[in-house]
Amino acid sequence: MTGKPRLASIIEALPSTVPFVGPEAQERQLGFNFKARIGANENVFGPSPKAIRAMQNAVPDVWQYGDPENYDLKNALAAHHGIAPENIMVGEGIDGLLGYVARMMIEPGSAVITSKGAYPTFNYHVAASGGNLLTVPYRQDREDLEALIAMARSENSKLIYFANPDNPMGTWWSADELISVISTLPDDVLLCLDEAYIELAPENTAPPVDTDRPNVLRFRTFSKAYGMAGGRVGYVMGEAQMIKNFDKIRNHFGMCRVSQVGALAALQDQDYLTQVFSQVNQSRNRIKDIAEKNNLSAIDSAANFVAIDCGRDGDFAMSLLSELTSQGIFIRMPGVAPQNRCIRVSAGTEKDLDLFEEALPVALEKLRRNPA
Amino acid sequence: MTGKPRLASIIEALPSTVPFVGPEAQERQLGFNFKARIGANENVFGPSPKAIRAMQNAVPDVWQYGDPENYDLKNALAAHHGIAPENIMVGEGIDGLLGYVARMMIEPGSAVITSKGAYPTFNYHVAASGGNLLTVPYRQDREDLEALIAMARSENSKLIYFANPDNPMGTWWSADELISVISTLPDDVLLCLDEAYIELAPENTAPPVDTDRPNVLRFRTFSKAYGMAGGRVGYVMGEAQMIKNFDKIRNHFGMCRVSQVGALAALQDQDYLTQVFSQVNQSRNRIKDIAEKNNLSAIDSAANFVAIDCGRDGDFAMSLLSELTSQGIFIRMPGVAPQNRCIRVSAGTEKDLDLFEEALPVALEKLRRNPA
Numbered sequence: 020m021t022g023k024p025r026l027a028s029i030i031e032a033l034p035s036t037v038p039f040v041g042p043e044a045q046e047r048q049l050g051f052n053f054k055a056r057i058g059a060n061e062n063v064f065g066p067s068p069k070a071i072r073a074m075q076n077a078v079p080d081v082w083q084y085g086d087p088e089n090y091d092l093k094n095a096l097a098a099h100h101g102i103a104p105e106n107i108m109v110g111e112g113i114d115g116l117l118g119y120v121a122r123m124m125i126e127p128g129s130a131v132i133t134s135k136g137a138y139p140t141f142n143y144h145v146a147a148s149g150g151n152l153l154t155v156p157y158r159q160d161r162e163d164l165e166a167l168i169a170m171a172r173s174e175n176s177k178l179i180y181f182a183n184p185d186n187p188m189g190t191w192w193s194a195d196e197l198i199s200v201i202s203t204l205p206d207d208v209l210l211c212l213d214e215a216y217i218e219l220a221p222e223n224t225a226p227p228v229d230t231d232r233p234n235v236l237r238f239r240t241f242s243k244a245y246g247m248a249g250g251r252v253g254y255v256m257g258e259a260q261m262i263k264n265f266d267k268i269r270n271h272f273g274m275c276r277v278s279q280v281g282a283l284a285a286l287q288d289q290d291y292l293t294q295v296f297s298q299v300n301q302s303r304n305r306i307k308d309i310a311e312k313n314n315l316s317a318i319d320s321a322a323n324f325v326a327i328d329c330g331r332d333g334d335f336a337m338s339l340l341s342e343l344t345s346q347g348i349f350i351r352m353p354g355v356a357p358q359n360r361c362i363r364v365s366a367g368t369e370k371d372l373d374l375f376e377e378a379l380p381v382a383l384e385k386l387r388r389n390p391a
Numbered sequence: 392m393t394g395k396p397r398l399a400s401i402i403e404a405l406p407s408t409v410p411f412v413g414p415e416a417q418e419r420q421l422g423f424n425f426k427a428r429i430g431a432n433e434n435v436f437g438p439s440p441k442a443i444r445a446m447q448n449a450v451p452d453v454w455q456y457g458d459p460e461n462y463d464l465k466n467a468l469a470a471h472h473g474i475a476p477e478n479i480m481v482g483e484g485i486d487g488l489l490g491y492v493a494r495m496m497i498e499p500g501s502a503v504i505t506s507k508g509a510y511p512t513f514n515y516h517v518a519a520s521g522g523n524l525l526t527v528p529y530r531q532d533r534e535d536l537e538a539l540i541a542m543a544r545s546e547n548s549k550l551i552y553f554a555n556p557d558n559p560m561g562t563w564w565s566a567d568e569l570i571s572v573i574s575t576l577p578d579d580v581l582l583c584l585d586e587a588y589i590e591l592a593p594e595n596t597a598p599p600v601d602t603d604r605p606n607v608l609r610f611r612t613f614s615k616a617y618g619m620a621g622g623r624v625g626y627v628m629g630e631a632q633m634i635k636n637f638d639k640i641r642n643h644f645g646m647c648r649v650s651q652v653g654a655l656a657a658l659q660d661q662d663y664l665t666q667v668f669s670q671v672n673q674s675r676n677r678i679k680d681i682a683e684k685n686n687l688s689a690i691d692s693a694a695n696f697v698a699i700d701c702g703r704d705g706d707f708a709m710s711l712l713s714e715l716t717s718q719g720i721f722i723r724m725p726g727v728a729p730q731n732r733c734i735r736v737s738a739g740t741e742k743d744l745d746l747f748e749e750a751l752p753v754a755l756e757k758l759r760r761n762p763a
Contacts, residue, residue: 022579023605025549026636027498027520035638043458056455065454074649075447081621081653082437083428084614086415111483114642122494122519126399140644147494147640148399177397207394233395242456249453249648264398266407268519270486272512275647276621277446281453 029127029149038139042349054347055371059248060186060216060324063368064298066246066281067291073284074250077277085276092283096254099286105259106230108266111273113215113238113253118144120178120211120236120255122268125150130176134162136187136355138213141180150178157358160318160326161190164200171208179204182213184220187353187363189320194226201226201235209261210235216322218244218292219299224321233258241278243323244295245285250278299323302366309376313383318361326353326361333359335386342382348375401499401521410512414721426719427743432558432588432696434618435740436670438653439663442619445656449649457648464655468626471658477631478602480638483645485587485610485625490516492550492583492608492627494640497522502548506534508559508727510585513552522550529730532690532698533562536572543580551576554585556592559725559735561692566598573598573607581633582607588694590616590664591671596693605630613650615695616667617657622650671695674738681748685755690733698725698733705731707758714754720747 042059046052057063065071089109097104110116117140125131127149133141135154145152153174155166162185171179184191192200197212204210214237217225228237237256242248252274255262285291306325307317318326329336333356340352340362352362364375414431418424429435437443461481469476482488489512497503499521505513507526517524525546527538534557543551556563564572569584576582586609589597600609608629614620624646627634657663678697679689690698701708705728712724712734724734736747 022577024496024581024633025579026495027501030495030636030639033639035635037459037638037643039459039643041456041459041644043462044460047462059456061456062454065451071450071453074450074453078443078446078450078649078653079437081443081446081650082434082618084413084431084433084620087409087411087413088416090415090419111642111645114644118642123398123402124396129399205394207397209396246454248456251645251647261396263407264402266409267402267405270483270490271409271411272413272486273483273623275623275650277450277649278453278647281450 030147033146036143038143045344045349049344051347053349055367055374056349057365057367057371057375058349058351060243060322060365061248062243062246062295062323063366063371064246064295067285067288069288069291070247070281070285074277074281077280081276083276084272085274085279087271089274089279092279095283095286100228100256102228102230102256103259106228106262107254107256108262108269109252109254109274110265110269111253112242112251113213113240114140115251115273116238116253116255117141117211119265119268121145121148121150123264124178124209129178130174131178131180132167132171132174132176133180134167136353136358137162137180138182138186139354157188160188160358161185161192164192164197168200168204172205177207178209178211180211180213182215183224184216184321186215186322188318188326188358189322189324190318191220191224191321194223198226204234206234208234211238212236213238215240215243219296219323220321228256230258233261236261241282241285244292245282246295247278247281247285250281251275252278252282299366302372305372306364306366309372309379313379324363324365326358326363328361331360336360336362338386339382342385343378346378346382348378402519405518408515410515417716417721421716423719425721427739427746428721429737429739429743429747430721430723432615432694432737433620434615434667434695435738435743436618436667438618439657439660441660441663442653442657446649446653449652453648455648456644457646457651459643461646461651464651467655467658472600472628474600474602474628475631478600478634479626479628480634480641481624481626481646482637482641483625484614484623485585485612486512487623487645488610488625488627489513489583491637491640493517493520493522495636496550496581501550502546503550503552504539504543504546504548505552506539508725508730509534509552510554510558511726529560532560532730533557533564536564536569540572540576544577548580550581550583552583552585554587555596556588556693558587558694560690560698560730561694561696562690563592563596563693566595570598576606578606580606583610584608585610587612587615591668591695592693600628602630605633608633613654613657616664617654618667619650619653619657622653623647624650624654671738674744677744678736678738681744681751685751696735696737698730698735700733703732708732708734710758711754714757715750718750718754720750
């Protein structure tokens, strides 16, 4: 053959990068299985037993496509949030929904604003749409919403991404602080507010959903507090016309039917959610204790993970992560300085954290004896 | 507010169309539930009982993201097809994979070739990427692959979509016929060969997968013969470099973990697939019999549905469909003339087809007495 298929030029130019390597791929490479899976901010406490039963009961119906309107789930979410079903779109996790937003908003060269070292999957979607990603540094380990908005103005950007609580640092702004800054957001700039971890944050972290405001979209998920990362159910809330735009580009029949059922059952078990909150909180405290016992400091977190400041540079944190990996502990770390002085440990079971507690001093000692 | 978010111009201009209205939405509108769900080419015989058990057992692990590399499933598929894992990409159903291809290939104004009245979801993805969709008429109720390739040449198109067996007509070309026509495909034109129904077609319908040829991609799914439409598992096979391009744009963590497990178990139960083939075949024959008893003719089908030629125009077929709908029978019909003289009935259980057999003459009689 002489010629070959002619890809879109934006895609042709992209590297085949992968936002994250999964723990299974690491295990295949390492040749052993992780003893503690506390790296991907999954919820080790799992979904509500009622959601598990509902999903198991739904499995025989998997021959049917899921309802493309997500009617039952959307209506339950609307009631839960005190908004209309028209203000909600259900999609294939926040990752999937962010991909839709990128396609909805970005044209080749569009300036898109995010924090330096924030969620890589958003950046990945921006790249595939040909956007021009511009970044604002973190300020004291928090995303700097004021600076993000200022840059959107100065760069004539139409799209900002911001997570609250933040990933990978776990830091957050209060609802009042957010409301105040969002009031300065230009009408024609869309803020994607990623609240993946919001159910695990202190009260008064989430502002009320303002369905009159077309330029803020609020992203939520069943992957974190609700314990269904493998189910791929997220949703986005906002003004009705903005929400309707997702119907132009989303995969209408893209939802897993079993997951739809599971998400509905999980939503209906708020008592279980309260219990998870308490388990995550205990786990965060214990991770902090473990860090401090090892003369490291933990950054306060409103999410289901804790960034541990290792007090040195990115190379040191990376070496520590490698040592922990080789001891069977799956964790991750921020990719960009200065946040990459940290390792990021997800909330774990007692056993997970026993293993981490055991492994951390061994790893640190090893690095002390063999500095990189 | 004065301004509003500035959407990408292609998306701004799109209508919020929905490729298909789901049966659940119809039920909500009608105020009753369908008695027979034989409209969406779902597999009423369901997945292998082994796949059901495997999925039920996997549900408690849904707190974990699925393996983004789909390693186990991909390797099993590679062994099944006698190709390398590098020649396969797993994705969120063929719908999801076609969306990726549209983004991979199409630039605003790119000519894209399909048959007039073929799969609407492909057209939907083309529109969202700003492609210029050009259509070739069916010839004797079959997609006209020669004419599609000719139009790709004359219009300098880089992308052709073609389904074998075809949906909505169920007609097909043999492997030999396909190989012969594909040999004339220009090197720089990509053919998306949608084989959603291939496992239900006669032997010698699928050409061998030629992994040396970058310009043919073969799309398969667990939604049809394998009975897992609600699980959202598809895959695409082709030359390794072309396949690798999906890594630039796909949702790496987009697969439902439970569905990954289910697809693997379904693939491993080929005996069950043989049984489904026989059930679908019986069902096709019975739909044909029912049609003929009512003086309608059935078009031979290699898929899990039968297009029944109602012998009149699209309005008549639409009226017949409405009558059947009001009797609780969910079916669909082709959207475009001349195929829209047909109604399309999916393979059903004995009971489904009993209901259809009962409803069809009543509906026809009603139309005879009250012509539109």
